[in-house]
Amino acid sequence: MLHCRGVFTCFFMQNWILVPLGTGKDRDGGELGFLCLLDVCPEGFCFMAPPGGEVFSFFMKLGFVGAGVVGTALGALFKKNGYSIVGYYSRTLKSAREAAGFTGTDYFEDVADVFAHAEIVFLTTNDDAIGPVARQIAEDGLVNDKHIVIHCSGSLNLSVLAPVKEQGAGILAIHPLQSCASVEQAVAHLPGSVFSIEGEASVRPLGRRLVKDLGGQYFFIDSERKALYHAAAVVASNYLVTLVGLSKRMMVKAGMPEEQVYQALYPLINGTLSNIRKLDIPGALTGPIARGDVSTVADHVKTMRELLPQELPLFVELGCSTVPLAKEKGSLSGDKASRIYKLLSDGRRSGHENITQRV
Numbered sequence: 001m002l003h004c005r006g007v008f009t010c011f012f013m014q015n016w017i018l019v020p021l022g023t024g025k026d027r028d029g030g031e032l033g034f035l036c037l038l039d040v041c042p043e044g045f046c047f048m049a050p051p052g053g054e055v056f057s058f059f060m061k062l063g064f065v066g067a068g069v070v071g072t073a074l075g076a077l078f079k080k081n082g083y084s085i086v087g088y089y090s091r092t093l094k095s096a097r098e099a100a101g102f103t104g105t106d107y108f109e110d111v112a113d114v115f116a117h118a119e120i121v122f123l124t125t126n127d128d129a130i131g132p133v134a135r136q137i138a139e140d141g142l143v144n145d146k147h148i149v150i151h152c153s154g155s156l157n158l159s160v161l162a163p164v165k166e167q168g169a170g171i172l173a174i175h176p177l178q179s180c181a182s183v184e185q186a187v188a189h190l191p192g193s194v195f196s197i198e199g200e201a202s203v204r205p206l207g208r209r210l211v212k213d214l215g216g217q218y219f220f221i222d223s224e225r226k227a228l229y230h231a232a233a234v235v236a237s238n239y240l241v242t243l244v245g246l247s248k249r250m251m252v253k254a255g256m257p258e259e260q261v262y263q264a265l266y267p268l269i270n271g272t273l274s275n276i277r278k279l280d281i282p283g284a285l286t287g288p289i290a291r292g293d294v295s296t297v298a299d300h301v302k303t304m305r306e307l308l309p310q311e312l313p314l315f316v317e318l319g320c321s322t323v324p325l326a327k328e329k330g331s332l333s334g335d336k337a338s339r340i341y342k343l344l345s346d347g348r349r350s351g352h353e354n355i356t357q358r359v
Ligand SMILES: NC(=O)c1ccc[n+]([C@@H]2O[C@H](COP(=O)([O-])OP(=O)(O)OC[C@H]3O[C@@H](n4cnc5c(N)ncnc54)[C@H](OP(=O)(O)O)[C@@H]3O)[C@@H](O)[C@H]2O)c1
Pocket: 065, 066, 067, 068, 069, 070, 071, 089, 090, 091, 092, 093, 094, 095, 096, 124, 125, 126, 127, 129, 133, 151, 152, 153, 154, 155, 175, 176, 177, 178, 179, 180, 181
């Protein structure tokens, strides 16, 4: 039965008794343990949780290797939601101490202590370190079949945890589709975020439970599609920053005082986001391409070529990708679409010449 061994060990020590009632299948085809949790208190057996349902991850102990933004925020959120967090190990003692201080948990000087005390261990190091750390803990014999090891990377798939799987551990990847710039922001924004869960059917219920307990939504992702999924997140988050940066440079060149730029752009961006929410894509598309204003698009390309030639390639490339959206919306005729596309494509060629000259 799923994870029973770890849970049993844990709760026997703490005077809990976990009664396995049987097994079944969840809606994703994963094996599910039907359990009943009893507290051996002086008054006798006290029924603590309904039988059936998902794995009692809630009663398993969590530990973290990698005390950065995401590890610290997850620890704080899990603890707030009643989980038992044993504490943090990190590359530096300073980070482990800070995370322990923030979450009101412990820190460890030796990574072995995390695996000695926790059944669920999050490897929340930066992506480059996940593989080496997984190899090292497997080589050092720290991990075994009582452990579930989880990473939170959106770009790496589960194969990076193969060394710990070979030692019998369960493995999961749980990636929050969120930009976590600071611990405080992550604590505020992770609940309500969508998480991708990558794992075999037997551990999926645990992933689902963890995400639900964080207040998140989830979907299951295939390993082969993980890179595309992460690239999509890069477009929505990182490239949005790139786009706002481009717009800012254009506004300043147009004469807007720099300190006023964000004040001007935020309402525009927020209004657009709200339109996307309400009207979806392409319904939310407005502007000269959606309206078929050929001469306005021509003016834009001309002024970009004259005043900001180095920005022209990105500008016209985005325009070219906007044309099919406008057609899909139904607001742009085939004839105008062709004329606008030609204007932008010509701009694209001259823009690339500019770039080549600069290089
Ligand atoms: N930040 C985001 O927006 C975001 C969003 C979704 C998912 N994620 C994922 O979450 C994971 C963590 O990201 P993060 O933003 O929290 O990174 P981070 O703030 O840079 O933290 C990474 C932590 O890993 C520790 N570390 C590095 N190498 C280590 C090693 N060999 N052993 C032990 N600890 C080590 C570092 O320790 P020291 O501080 O002690 O040097 C650092 O505290 C990554 O997989 C990332 O892809 C991040």
